[in-house]
Amino acid sequence: MFKGILKSYGPYVLVILIVVLIRTFLFTPVIVQGTSMVPTLKDGNIMILNKVAKIDRFDIVVIKSKKTSSTLIKRVIGMPGETISISDGHVYINGKKINTHHNDDLTIDFPETIIGKDEYFVLGDNRPVSADSRIYGTFKKSEIKGTTRLRIFPFTKIKLVK
16 A cells, blocks of 8 residues: 555655755745845846855845845845945945946945955945945855846746846
């Protein structure tokens, strides 16, 4: 009897187990909430979170922190160990001006800050409305759940985003 049940339902159980493992350890969907990443991402977009990717400058990341009441989706600007400041709408990393390509002229000043060795400084692409590291401070690597580049909804806008 057990052999018959296993033969009948075994493939379904295996598929469910594989899906659960993939969603738990590798990839899972996330929904963009709010307008802080406009024009790159819009409210209601669904992205695929990559839980195992290495974090690089300008990556879009998903953050779950006790500092905030919700999950944040932001862009990494400052990396561990760097010094960051924002002056006259320009972002400076280790004293050198960088072009972030996202509303730099609308970025309010931020005093020079040293980023901790296990921390990241993030900004939203829509700087005037974004609650990001300028408000919450840096985020530890453990608070970053992964990176996201693949938009899967709306279906007419499926693509990799930068």
